[in-house]
Amino acid sequence: MKSSLALTGINLPNDIKLKLESLDYINITLSNSETYLDFNHDLQINLEQIFDIHSTVPYMDVALDRIIIEIFGSHEIKISSAKYRIYKNSQEIEISFKGLLNKQNIELNFGKQTTLKYKLPKNFSLSYLKNTVPIINDIKLSNPELILTNLGYSFTHFQLGCINLIRGLNFIGDIDFKNIQTNFSSFIHQSLGINHLGAVISFNPVGQVSLTGNIAGNIQLFSQQQFKAIFNNLLICLNIGSDLEPTFGLTGNLILQGYDPTQENEPKLFLCGNLSLEPESLTAFFSQQSEKSWCNPYGLVGTEFRNVRFQGGGTYLPPYFDNFGFIGDLKWEKSDFEVAFLMDTNDPERLALVLNPRQAVCLTDLWRGPVTSFLANQVGYSVDLVNKALGLLENLVNLNIEPIDGDGDGQLNSLIKYVPFPTTIAGQAIAEGLEINGRINAWGHQATLILQSDKTFNNVGGSLKVAEIDLGFIKIKGSDDDSLDLSLKVTPSEQYLQGDGYVEILGNEIANVEFKITPTNATFKNFDLSLAKLLSIDVDALNIDIKSRSGSGSGTISVLGNHLAGITFDITPNSVNLKNVKLSLLGFLTFTIPSLTVNLENKSASGTAHIIAFNQSLGSGTLSFDNQKVSLNDVAINLVNIIKLNVPNFQLDLPKRKLFGVGDITLLGKEFTTLGISLNESGFQAASNFNFGILAFNGATVTLGKGTNGNINNSASIAGNLKFLGYTFINMTASVDSSKLTTSGSLNFANVLLLKGVNNQKNATITLKKGKNGIYNSVSIVGSFYLLNQELTSLSISHNHGTVKILGIKVLSNNTK
DSSP: OEESOOOTTSOOOHHHHHHHHTSSEEOEEOTTOOOOEEOSSOEEEEHHHHHOOOOSSHHHHHHHHHHHHHHHSSSEEEEEEEEEEEEEETTEEEEEEEEEETTEEEEEEESSSOEEEEEOOSEEEOGGGTTTSTTGGGOEEEEEEEEEESSOEEEEETTTEEEEEOSEEEEEEEEEGGGOOSHHHHIIIIISOOOEEEEEEEEETTTEEEEEEEEEEEEEEEEETTEEEEEEEEEEEEEEOTTOOEEEEEEEEEEEESOOTTSSSOOOEEEEEEEEEOSSOEEEEEEEOSOOOEESGGGOTTEEEEEEEEEEEEOSSTTOEEEEEEEEEEEETTEEEEEEEEEETTEEEEEEEEEEESSOEEHHHHIIIIIHHHHHHHOOSOOHHHHHHHHHHHHHSEEEEEOOOTTSSSSOOOSEEEESSOEEETTEEEOSEEEEEEEEEETTEEEEEEEEEOTTSSSEEEEEEESEEEOSSEEEEOSSSSOEEEEEEEOSSOEEEEEEEEEEETTEEEEEEEEEEOSSEEEEEEEEEEETTTEEEEEEEEEEETTTTEEEEEEEEEETTEEEEEEEEEEOSSEEEEEEEEEEETTTEEEEEEEEEEETTTTEEEEEEEEEETTEEEEEEEEEEOSSOEEEEEEEEEETTTEEEEEEEEEEETTTTEEEEEEEEEETTEEEEEEEEEEETTEEEEEEEEEOSSEEEEEEEEEEEBOTTSSBOSOEEEEEEEEETTEEEEEEEEEEOSSOEEEEEOEEETTTEEEEOGGGOSOEEEEEEOOTTSSSOEEEEESEEEETTEEEOSOOEEEETTEEEETTEEEEEOOOO
């Protein structure tokens, strides 16, 4: 053989190499030369040996074998009328063969990669793959050709331009989408208006089938009012993997115009990405390539929209897209957000807003700033109720808020969503309306806030979930778990949080207490309260002023054996002040107390009381009690103007049903001090010496009893030793009313003078009266004096310092005082 070239380095079958070496001369032509030389032999090749087209993936191995058999009849093929050329291409030696197979042109190239190009019948179908590969079996190619290659590479096709071939079988031809009965082929044909498309269908032995085709120029995706979306230079792609699940999509550029109705003459937006055509749905995702920002998007004043991405989704039923919108990064002041604007497919000027900060933000500033400006451009409804709800919350808690993963799926929930029309976000159906969902700090604890409204903002509500609420001397916790669940109620007239929880108040721990919290007050209802083990309150309602941490309430109290309904009270961290308390004690005393104060620090109660007994008002005193005793202090009592009492301290003996103490009494204008005094349901009693000057009762007991009608008697009695005219008479009694003291008896003055009744009757009567000077120092006697057993009928008696003179004659003298 005479040749200018050794064939080493080219992967040639041995029989072809031998036949080439047997030729007289091998000539190297230019790479662009179309001059072929006769091979003088038929060219027989084994496709399996050259292209290694078997697969370890079962469906692919079956498909490849079926295709080879259907097209070539066997893996062994014979090329007739073979010609060859050998040429150098970029310093690489390549050998090309041309010939006929089944009267169709075929070309075989050996070089850097080995390829076989075969012209197929005019209308070619892969229908024989019906039970092997989905979708592809429905495709028919016109002007088809097949390229087998052992290595993937790119080349310029005369019709399709630059295309990528993969290792394996590559079919090139025109696809008629009208004849393919699939959802996505109908979408391409009917929605995009593409009937025929030049494409490449590739079978890769690794287990992948792909279809690619280029759609040049502009194609309108949709147009609604001023908003238009136009595809530019699309690449259609179908991929079927080893799981035989097809993925079909369009990749390229998307040009948007008229996309922001809040602005005029906004520039066109150029994005690139893909439209995924699933068996039952459409999904578009295109992103901005430039760094240019979109200022104040859709009326979000003071913001910049960056890294803009366009998303859409829908079905294969007109209008195809049932949701689409923009997502990206939003800059507002010093805060960064993820933002999404979702458009109403029937009216692109209607938008849903989804806003998620990347750090904590002030909710009130965000709402009153860009969000409200957005809503002002979107809706004609007042947001006053939402403002009122936020006003309530900002008076109670810290509204720096951040997003949370509310459902535990590893994804943060959107902080703010406003959806004025039904739509779908991330495959989830989203109801109409407003939702704010995030984490805040409330009463020193992390809390979850949810604020919701319908799209008209007429029905606003929500919830707040927090570990506990600390209102100073009142703490509220969850009754059943570690969290407290509050409902947020908002109406034009009132806004409040409400719930029921476990309440700690003034040493009490109470479960399932209903409460309501407004911007200024917290109200608790229907619970029992014990105060220092002194008294208890069945509380109807308790209102706490949040700022002052004091409050007031009403309910039924139980104290000292009394059960009193309708009592109002004031409350502070250290005391409870019960108003207008009326207590019955000892079976006969009634205390009307305008203000009964329970001191929680020293565990005692006291109040100034108006005292009623024996069907009349007696006076006043201070009622005090603790866990050890009950006392009545600083008592001033007037007993039917007969006896007046001033007792610093009365002790109440509840078992014996009496009062006792040491104090002063006033009797007939004369004050007697430091007396032992007691009072019970039978009346009054005091023991002491009672000296009225002209007469006295020593070792005496004063008693003022109760009549059968329950009233106090109008006279008291004194029993003791009478001292009169210097002499003492034992075991005497006297009666006292408001104006006089009266005693009677037979008085023996040293066996000299005897005083007894007239006409020798037994007892004389002595009466102590008020004198002209207003002092009780005048005595009148009803009776007769007997001197030496003779009645003195006419006498003048004078008494001076223990000396008695009758008719000016000193008859008795007693110098003992």
